[in-house]
Amino acid sequence: MAKAATSAPTAARARDRAGAQDGSRPQVFRLDEAGITVSEEPVAARDDLMPVAEITRATAPSGRGIGLGTVFWSALGGLVSLGIGLALSRLIEDLAARAEWLGFVGLTLAGLFAAAALAIAAREVYALARLSSLDAIRARAVSAIAEDDRPKAEHVARDLLALAGRIPSLARPRAELAGHLSAIIDGADLVRLTERTLMTPLDARARQMVSDAAKRVSVVTAVSPRAAVDLIFVFYTALALMRRLSQLYGGRPGTLGTVRLVRHVLAHLAITGGMAAGDSLVQQVLGHGIAARLSARLGEGVVNGLLTARLGLAAIAVTRPLPFAALPAPRLSDVAAGLLRAAAEDEDALQPGSRRSGKLAKE
C-alpha cells in the first residue's frame, strides 16, 4: 500500500469534515468591534403559538375518502339550510307585505340571528382549535423528550407559559420558569422542568376534582330513590367533570369541543381500560364485594363512583397539555382511595369526609 499517497487526501477530507473551511478557523475579536452581540437571552428562535390553521391541519385525520355518509349529511344539511333560508325570506316578505316597518323589524332580527349564529360557530371553531393545539403541544413535548431536542422543548415551554398566563395562581411558577429559559438546559430536562413547575399545582387540583366527583356520585347513587335519577346525575357529573378538567388545563371546550372531548376520553378509556383494570381489578372487585354484601345500593354507589373516577383519570390524560414524564400519573387508588375505604363502612360511605377529618384531628 502506498501509505503516504493515501494519507494526504484522507487528512484533507477529515479536515473538511472537521469544518475547517475558510472563516471557521479560530478567531479572537475585541468587544468594541462592530458586529458583536453579546447575548443575555437565549439565541434560539422565539416564535409564539403556532397558527391555528396549521395545527388543525397537522392533527386532522388524514386521507379519508368521501364516504356515503358524508354525502348524505352534506346534502341533508344543504337542504335544511336552504329550507330555513327560504322560510326566513318568505317570512320577511310576508311581514313586509302586511306593514313595511314589520318587514324591517323582521329583517333586523334575521340579521341578528345570522350574526349570533356566526359568532357561536366561530367560538366553537376557536375552542376546537384550542383543544387540538393542546394535543399538538403534548405531541411536541413527547418528541422533545424522546429526541432531547432543545428548540422543540423551548417551543413547548413558551407555549405553556402563554397558556399559563391566564391562570393567576401560576404567576410565581411562571416567573420562575421564564427565568430558567435562558439557562443552558437540555431539551428533555427543560420539558420535565416545565412539567414540574407548571403542572404540579394544576395536578393537585385535578386530582381533587376527580376525587370529589367520584364521592358525590357514589353518595347520590346510594341514596337516590330511582335508577333514572342517578343515571342522569352520573351523566351530568361526568360531563361537568370533563369540562372543568379541560378548563383547568387551559382548554375551553364549547359544545362541539365537549362532544369531541367525550369521544377522546371514551377512546382513551377503551385503550387503557385493560391496563388500568390490571393494576386495580382486585381492589375494585374486593371493594365492590364488601360493599355489595353490606347493601346493594351501596355497592352500586361504589361502582358508579369508580366509573366516574376512571372517567376523570382518562379526562386528565386527554386534557393535560404535557405527558406525565417528571411527575407520577394519578392512579385510581389516588382518587378513589377514600371511596373504597369508605365503602367498607356503612356510615362513612354516607359521609365521605368524616373519616379523613377524624384522622386530621388526631394528628
Add this chain to the structure above:
Amino acid sequence: MVDPTRLVDEARIGARAVADRFSDLASPTLRLGVTGLARSGKTVFTTALVHSLVTGGRMPVFEALNTGRIASASLRPQPDDAVPRFPYEAHVRTIAEARSWPESTSRVSELRLEIRYAPKRGGLRTLTLDLVDYPGEWLLDLPLLDMSYARFSRESLALARAPARAAEAENLLRALAATDPFAAAAERVAQDLAARFKLYLAECRSERVAMSLLPPGRFLLPGDLEGSPALTFAPLDLGEDKAVPKGSLAAMMVRRFESYKSAVVRPFFREHFARLDRQIVLVDVLAALNAGPAALADLERALDAILLAFRVGRNSLWSALWRPRIEKVLFAATKADHLHRTSHDRLEAILRRLVERAHARGRSGGAHLDVAALAAVRATREAEVTRDGRRLAAIVGTPEAGQEVAGHRFDGAEEVALFPGALPAMPDALFDPSGDAFRGLASGTDADFRFLRFRPPAGIGADASLPHIRLDRALEFLLGDRLA
C-alpha cells in the same frame, strides 16, 4: 499464580466494605468519586458542588433542590482525622473574589457534607456525602497495579519513542542507550536515570504537547515521598524475556517498582477508590483538541487504562456486601463554557467516542451511564459575531494573563470574544488513525481549534451562587435517586 499481597488487599477492601454497610444502616452515606486526570477540573467541580448545595444555588434541573425538598446542607467533620480537610472556603474565595482558579492539587483531602432532605413521601432524613480531592496525576498509577516491571518498561519506552514525544524523550533515550541494565547496581546511575525520566514526563505535560498517559503519577507530583528509593527508578531496555541477574541494575529497578506499587499505589487505591457508590469522570477534551491528534489519542488510552481499575455495574446481593460496584457513572466533558451552547452536543459526541470502551464495559455490567458537557463554574457569556455575512457563535470572557493568540498576549483584564473553531458533527473525523485529522498547537501555528483559559466571572460574591452549565443535571443524575 495468585499474588499474596493482592489477596491481602482484597480481604482488607472486603472488610472495609462490610463495615461500610453496617455504618450505612445507622446513617446512609454516599461516596461520590470525582475522577479525572490532572487539570480536568476536579477541585473546581467539588467546590461548585458543595457550594451549590450549601447555598441552595440556581439548579432548575436538580429536582430535590428546585422543589425545595432539601432543608439544609452543611459541612461536617470528615471520617479520617489523618487526612487534610478539603479547603472549600478558601477555594470559593479564590474563585469568587480573587477571580482565579484554585492552584493544582498536590495532596489528598476530604470533605463530608450532611444533606437534610424531605423524601417525596414526607418526613425528614439525612444523607451524608463523602467527597475526596486528590492530584489527578496519581490516578495514572492505577493501571500499574496489574503490571510487572518488564511490561512497564516495554510500554513506557514504546510511548517515549512515539513521534509525538520525540523531542521530549530524546535526552532520556540517549542515556538509556548508554546504560547496561545487567551491569552491577549503582545508586548514582539509578538516580541519574530517574531524574531524566522525571524531566521527560514533566515536559510532556506542556500545553503544546498535552500528553496524558504519563505513569507513574508520583514522578509528576511526588508529595512527601520525594527522593525515597521507591521513587527512584526508571524504565530500562530489558530486551526479550531475559532473566534478571541478581545484584544488577535491572534487579534493583524491579524491586523499587514493586515497592512503589505496594507502598504508594495500593494504599491510595484501597483508601479512596475501592469503595465508591457513584462516580463522575471529568475529562478535559478541549485541552487535547487544543494540542493536537496525538494528545487526543493519548487521552483516550490513558482514560481507558484508568477506568479499567474501577468495578462498574449493578450490584448483586453478594457484591453489595463484599465488593460494591459503582452503579452510576457520569462521563463529563468539563469546561463546556469554552464553547457556544450550539456545540455542546458535538462535544458530548466526542466524549462518548473517547470513552467508548469504558462505556461499553459499564453498560454490559448493567450500570447507569450518562454523558454530559458541563462547566462547574461558568466563566463566559455567549455572543454572536457577524463577519463577512457569516454569523459565528462565539463566547465572551476574560483570558488569563499570559495566554496568547496569534502573537497577542493577554493581560488578564481585557475581555474578548473568541470563536474557538467548529467541532465536527461526526466525532470519528477527529480520531483518524493517520494522526493528522486536525491541527493543534503541537503542529505549529494555523491550528483548527484554539481554546483559551478564561478567568472566573466577575461580580459574584462568596455567598452568591456560582453560574454553571449543567451542574444541576450532573447532580440530578448522581444524587437525585438517593434524595427521592
